[in-house]
Structures are given as structure tokens and as C-alpha cells.
Amino acid sequence: MKSRAEIVNLVRGKIRLLHYALSTEDTYCQWVGRYYDFCLSLPAEMPAERKVEAFLTELAVRFHVAAKTQNQAFSAVLFLYKQVLGKTLGEIDALRAKRPAHERSSPSREQVRQLRAAVENTPQTPACLLVDLLYGCGLRVSEPIGLRIKDVLWDEGPTGQLVIRAAKGGKDRRVPIPKACVAPLRLQMDRAHTIWQQDRLSTPDVGVALPGRLAVKYPSAPFLWQWFWVFPAGNHCIDPYRDVLVRYHLLPDTIQRAVQQAARKVDLEGLVTPHVLRHAYATHSRESLDALRKLLGHSSIETTAGYLHPVIAKATNPLDDLLD
Known part of the structure; x- marks a missing residue:
């Protein structure tokens, strides 16, 4: 099993190969590191889809993150599996944070x-x-x-x-x-x-x-x-x-x-x-x-x-x- 640093470095290298923005690199690496830490508490044999569901659900229920933040985390984890690990995830059925239907503001x-x-x-x-x-x-x-x-x-x-x-x-x-x-x-x-x-x-x-x-x-x-x-x-x-x-x-x-x-x-x-x-x-x-x-x-x-x-x-x- 690769270490946290090794996984994050693999993600960073792939992002640079694809010429993503530096801000995207920082954000994805932070979320992948956080996901890695979260998975340490889960059974190793648990399917990847269930791990992702548990991670996203915890973000919504325990940390009350905004929908935009949860989607950002989801994108980072999907990048990890698809671009770095070469694995396509199946259906993800996590509790999703709700995006409030606020009217956009515009100054006069x-x-x-x-x-x-x-x-x-x-x-x-x-x-x-x-x-x-x-x-x-x-x-x-x-x-x-x-x-x-x-x-x-x-x-x-x-x-x-x-x-x-x-x-x-x-x-x-x-x-x-x-x-x-x-x-x-x-x-x-x-x-x-x-x-x-x-x-x-x-x-x-x-x-x-x-x-x-x-x-x-x-x-x-x-x-x-x-x-x-x-x-x-x-x-x-x-x-x-x-x-x-x-x-x-x-x-x-x-x-x-x-x-x-x-x-x-x-x-x-x-x-x-x-x-x-x-x-x-x-x-x-x-x-x-x-x-x-x-x-x-x-x-x-x-x-x-x-x-x-x-x-x-x-x-x-x-x-x-x-x-x-």
C-alpha cells in the first residue's frame, strides 16, 4: 500500500502533466490527502464506491460543508481513481449537500x-x-x-x-x-x-x-x-x-x-x-x-x-x- 505522500505526489504529477491550474493542484491534493486519511479507518476490503459514499456523506452530515465544497471533494476523488489509479467507479449513492436556491445578487x-x-x-x-x-x-x-x-x-x-x-x-x-x-x-x-x-x-x-x-x-x-x-x-x-x-x-x-x-x-x-x-x-x-x-x-x-x-x-x- 502506498503512503499518503506517495499518493498525493502521484496526483500532483498527473495534474502537472495535464497542465491544470496551480489552484486546482493545491485543492485536489488537499482533498485526496483528506480522503486517504479517512480511508484508514475503513475496512481494506470495502469497495471503492462505498468508501467514496462514506466520505462524501461524512462531509455533508458531520462537517456540514456546502454543496460546492462537497462537489469539489468528489471531483478530486474521481480524479484520483480515474486519472491516477486507472479505475472507473460505479454508481455513487452518497448523501449530497443541498445547494440553496439563492437569487444571484447584482449591484445597481x-x-x-x-x-x-x-x-x-x-x-x-x-x-x-x-x-x-x-x-x-x-x-x-x-x-x-x-x-x-x-x-x-x-x-x-x-x-x-x-x-x-x-x-x-x-x-x-x-x-x-x-x-x-x-x-x-x-x-x-x-x-x-x-x-x-x-x-x-x-x-x-x-x-x-x-x-x-x-x-x-x-x-x-x-x-x-x-x-x-x-x-x-x-x-x-x-x-x-x-x-x-x-x-x-x-x-x-x-x-x-x-x-x-x-x-x-x-x-x-x-x-x-x-x-x-x-x-x-x-x-x-x-x-x-x-x-x-x-x-x-x-x-x-x-x-x-x-x-x-x-x-x-x-x-x-x-x-x-x-x-x-
Whole structure:
């Protein structure tokens, strides 16, 4: 029987081979480790399907996890069996956590206006531009910070386009750059160019992190301007995949913190988050549902429809009719 560390390392290796996101790697490895620990208390001869059922049921009954969390754990365990152990599981009949049917929230245009006015830049974080890209392009929090210079296409369309690469589901898509973001984005790229030049002069051996094995296939790519980040981090760090010093981009928590602080100032704390701005984009946009689906990067139009804040139509009230 393999040890916990051996199993987790096998999962990590397979995930890297498939080029999954680092966040997915961390999440899956944590859940697989937790599942391994749970199975130590079960009879070795118990079928895998029953072990998975018991694990998922305990998450729901004992730990009261949300449906999203339980599904995340289930996905990690399925990955372990299918991709690492080469085993296809049969039917899983576990007690599943229920997903509450909450109405999606979307701030009004006035609330977005108040939030934008309250956002503050820092020397290393152009928070105002990032928030505008989230709302103006309907981006996920990880998408603007992951932009590289080559992903900004100024010659496409009236104001240019952004190429969002390897987004959720591994899909690429393009979104138009809002007019209000053109000048700030050009200024940010000038700042990024200054950092790139400083790196080339002071730390010529330090490049940027690249996806997959691109750095091996194209050794000069990490040092080229077109592969540099639009929103580079202020300091170098260790690339977890190659174990070398690199320049990485800003982290998601920089945007999350900026939005949280701004929301607190205008009494919107807990109501507006970076992802809620994506919902606001969908609700406030005048695009058709199918056009929105493509801009948001959804596979299903039902998913896109769920992003729209419902507008209650004017209906005839029977009591009002009676009294009129």
C-alpha cells in the first residue's frame, strides 16, 4: 500500500502533466490527502464506491460543508481513481449537500459607481484599472492579472481586444477593451515595460513563469517582452513548477482586498466582491444572451442566464384591478 505522500505526489504529477491550474493542484491534493486519511479507518476490503459514499456523506452530515465544497471533494476523488489509479467507479449513492436556491445578487449601476470612486491604487497595485476591467469586461478575478503583453491586441476593433487564455474549462476567448480603460491600460503597460527593462539589466537570468513546458521548448521566451505580464508583481518568487526564481503577476487577493476595502467605505461590504462585478457586467450589458455567453466564456447558455439579475415584469395585480 502506498503512503499518503506517495499518493498525493502521484496526483500532483498527473495534474502537472495535464497542465491544470496551480489552484486546482493545491485543492485536489488537499482533498485526496483528506480522503486517504479517512480511508484508514475503513475496512481494506470495502469497495471503492462505498468508501467514496462514506466520505462524501461524512462531509455533508458531520462537517456540514456546502454543496460546492462537497462537489469539489468528489471531483478530486474521481480524479484520483480515474486519472491516477486507472479505475472507473460505479454508481455513487452518497448523501449530497443541498445547494440553496439563492437569487444571484447584482449591484445597481449607482452602487458600482460608488464602489469605483472608493477604490484606491497603491504603488504596486493599479486597483482602479483592475476593477474597471472586471466590471467593464466581465472577467473572473484571475483573468486580468494573468494577461501578458501579447494578449493585448490594440489593432483589433475600435478600442482593442484582450485575449483571455486558458480560462475556466481551458478555453480562450476575446473581449473588447472598454474606452475608459484604454489610456490607463496603456499607462500600465508602460510601467510594466519599465519593470521588464529593470529585470533585463539587474537580474538578466530571471524571466517570467510560463505555462506547461514552454520554457523548456523556447528557452528565450521567459525573457521576451511579449511574454511579460501586464500586471507584474513587485517582487520575484520561486516558480513551483520549475523551482527557479521568476517574475510572477499580481495575486488575486490584491484585487479582492482592494474591492473589500472600497466596499467597506461605501457600506457595500459583503454585497460587492470581484466576482459580483462579473454578474453586474452581465446584468447591465445590452448584449444578447448568446453574445454574453461568448464574452463570459460559458459553455452553456443556461449558465449565462443564471448571471442575469432578474427583472420583475410589470404584471396586473388582481386586487388593484378590482379596486380600480
